[in-house]
Amino acid sequence: MKPLTKSRFKLGLECPNKLYFTSKKEYANQSLDDSFLVALAKGGFQVEALARLHYPGGVFIDTENHEYDRAINLTRVQLGKDAISIYEAAFEHEGLFIRTDVLSKKGNHIKLIEVKAKSFDPNDEYLFLGKRGGINKGWKSYLFDLAFQKYVAQKAYPQFTFEAYLLMADKTKTSKVNGLNQLFRVPKEGNPRTDVVRSISSIDEIGGSVLSEINVDTLINGIIANEHPYFDNLSFLESITLFKGAYQNNEYLNWPTNFSSCKGCEFKTTPEQAKEGLKSGFKYCFKKQHQWQDQDFEKSNAFEIWNFRGKNLVEENRLLMDDLTEEDINIKVEAGRLSSSERQWVQIEKAQQKDDSIFVLKEELKEEMAKWNFPLHFIDFETSTVALPFTKDRNPYEQVAFQFSHHQLHEDGSIEHRNEYINNTPGEFPNFEFARALKKALSEDEGTIFRFAAHENTIVNAIISQLQAGTEEDATELIAFLKSISTSTKNNVDQWIGRRSMVDLNKVVKDHYYNPLTKGSNSIKAVLPASLDTSTFLQEKYSQPIGTIRVGSTNFEADHVWLQKNNEGVVNPYKMLPPLFEGWSMLELDDTISELEGIADGGAALTAYAKLQYTDMDQKERDEITNALLKYCELDTLAMVMIYEHFKYDLYV
Incomplete structure (x- = not known):
């Protein structure tokens, strides 16, 4: 059985071409597939555990992800009862498969309840639909997910009526007890999907829930009826048919590339993955649709441009930096600083001229620094x-x-x-x-x-x-x-x-300075190694042990050396930090977790803190995580000092 699941349906909505690469081990996938870390970062396992107390005494369909038939059969048995609550009920219809978070059946009526670790204000009249009637972008994937669930469940059991709900954190509610977040914990080596330990058995014990249920059935029915299409040229039902056929038949859909989707595509390879022989789905698409050759992927392209929307570059097949002109940027000048558009054009010109030298508004930077x-x-x-x-x-x-x-x-x-x-x-x-x-x-x-x-x-x-x-x-x-x-x-x-x-x-950097080695990124994790790679002062100073250069430290020994090099140049200091989780460096974890909704940066620290909060562990592991966090945060502020020194001793003079 190779069903189109709701996660694959959502992936297809992001980009139908992704269905060709998913589940193929030969293709790199930068999305975080460690469910434990995702659950920690987003707190979803706690919300789900509390949500189940809204429907106590339910039956959990405890099967592995690949046990489709067993899950479907166990669900069918429970649906034979007149009144029942089910957690992770499974439904299948003609190659479509879903599992629901919570299901409540009374007679022939079934509530489908999707639990989300997301907050909402029940008083917001434009919560889901904007003033012009379209679905708000932040809710679109959630609602289409639920529409897919209702469609499959209703087709599987036409004798029942299904009604769709969301159950989420309510911004207008407050906790009635201290330590609410500690009532749902994960045992050491436990799975947050199946092994959460609850310290309470009833919502009454905590004086009420901070979650609220909202009926979205009318909106879900509208999605199914294609009143709110996801794609202009594809109805809801057509998208299901298309995605199912492509996934089951191993077919590449050749869906037109899109600037924002391609920029964030998870099917790209890191240099390390490429060396290991993993393939790139991103390369596959661009070779097929834009006739890029291997050498083109080594060139700078428009996806690297900071804060750039792409306009019609994909349709015009003008994505390489060499293809861009000033008209693509619409440059606006701002006195005393680099405007966003000026900064973009500086980046493009540097790439076109293969110029790795720093751009700096020296006098303006001096004027700013004189205020400090x-x-x-x-x-x-x-x-x-x-x-x-x-x-x-x-x-x-x-x-x-x-x-x-x-x-x-x-x-x-x-x-x-x-x-x-x-x-x-x-x-x-x-x-x-x-x-x-x-x-x-x-x-x-x-x-x-x-x-x-x-x-x-x-x-x-x-x-x-x-x-x-x-x-x-x-x-x-x-x-x-x-x-x-x-x-x-x-x-x-x-x-x-x-x-x-x-x-x-960060604003000082963006207003006055551009280093081509950052490839457009203004993250401190990009600006720091670029500064180290560029600065003679930093290289001379930080290639020595910190104890000999008047750099005090709380978490690193006096003989620690921050600037190290390999065949590829300066080693990013963040790669020298101890891992927080097995198989994940701090830099990898930060980059990946920070892609999750609502997490702008600091994903590694946030996830480690969540593990300290909600997971049972011995003191040794707690101390190791704490020490790693202290080193991580110390480097963040030392990085700022180094960037200041780069400005002061390389650019200010």
């Missing part, structure tokens, strides 16, 4: 958002700040790893202790504080709101400090600009 006051402080936060709140009276997906690192650079060039904070205790809400530790770390002087990207400012705003709603005795003092180092976000009722508001070093 010593000692300089570099901070990085690691955070998490969880569906099930840590403490009483908190909403789903409130920000949790569990770690920071702080480097301090003195005017004489000496560097201290001045402070760090981490909370690895399961069930504790760390934000207020985090704020106290941050205040202690940054209140000794008036030096400039740096962050990298907007995240730290967003978190400070969130903690301020939490303090305002809380009862902490030192709330007024903490809020005053946090406001002094931040700027209010647009959606904040209060508006302020702190006297020491953190300088975004």
Whole structure:
């Protein structure tokens, strides 16, 4: 049996060509296939465990993923009962196969309940459909998934009526107990799909759920009736037929390539995978549809351009950098900084001219750096958002700040790893202790504080709101400090600009500097190795043990050397960090997890923290993960120091 499952149906909606590559071991797949890590990162296993308490006493169809017939037969037996709740019920119809999260049957009526680790506001009248009547992009895949489920289930059992629901975290609800997120845990070596241990047996024990059910049956029926088509040239039922035939017949559909889909295609090979002989689905498509030759894949292309939408380049088969012109960019000049379009054109020109030299607005950068006051402080936060709140009276997906690192650079060039904070205790809400530790770390002087990207400012705003709603005795003092180092976000009722508001070093990079070795990425994990590869100052300094170059460290020995080289050049320092999970380096995990919805960056730390929170482990493993997190965060702030030094000693003079 080779059925079109709901996951393959969703894959086909992303790009029908992907159905040809999925399940083929010879093709590389960059999507994260470790269900344990996905469950940890997104918190889905906890939401699902709580969701089942909405329908207690249900029967779990406990079969392996490939046991289609057994799952279908076990489900059929249970559906013979007049009233029953089933977890992971299985349905099949003419080569289509689904499993439902929760099913509730009473007589001939069945509720199909899809559980999602996603939050919603029940008061939002435009939650699913925008003002113009179209399905909102953020919900499209979820709703089409549920429509596929209802279609298959209804075809399999036409004697029953099916009604579709979503069950998700409700933003308007608060936890009635402390430690809600600790009531659903995974045993050591356990599977979050099958082995979650619940500490409660009833929702009444926690005073009510933070999840709510929403009836989406009318919208689902509209999708099935093609009132909301996913593709302009393909109805819902036609897409099912097309996808099923392509997958079962091993057929490449030759679906027209699309800029955004191809840019994020998971069927690309890393250099390491290519050496291992894995094939690239991305290459297959572009050889077939765009007549690219092997050498073309070595050239710079439009997918590398930062913050670029692609326009009609795919249709015109003009995706190589050499094919692009200024008209493709629509350059807009902004005084004192590189505009987005100017930066894009700099990247294109450098690629066309095969010029690897740095571009810098030197005078503008000097003017910016002259505003900074010593000692300089570099901070990085690691955070998490969880569906099930840590403490009483908190909403789903409130920000949790569990770690920071702080480097301090003195005017004489000496560097201290001045402070760090981490909370690895399961069930504790760390934000207020985090704020106290941050205040202690940054209140000794008036030096400039740096962050990298907007995240730290967003978190400070969130903690301020939490303090305002809380009862902490030192709330007024903490809020005053946090406001002094931040700027209010647009959606904040209060508006302020702190006297020491953190300088975004990422914005400084984007406004003044472009290094071709980053290939358009502005992530610190790309800017750091590019800076090391380019900077004479950094190479001379960091090729020596940190103990001899006045670089203090809390988590690395004095003989540690940050700049190392191999045949391909400078080794990315992030690749030198210890792995958090077997088979996954921190860099790989961060890159992969950060592709999941709602996780902009810091996926490795978030996942490790989740494991510390929800998985039973011995103290040795807990210490190993904690130590790895401390090293990871320390490198983040040292990376900022190195980028500053690159600016100061290579570009400023």
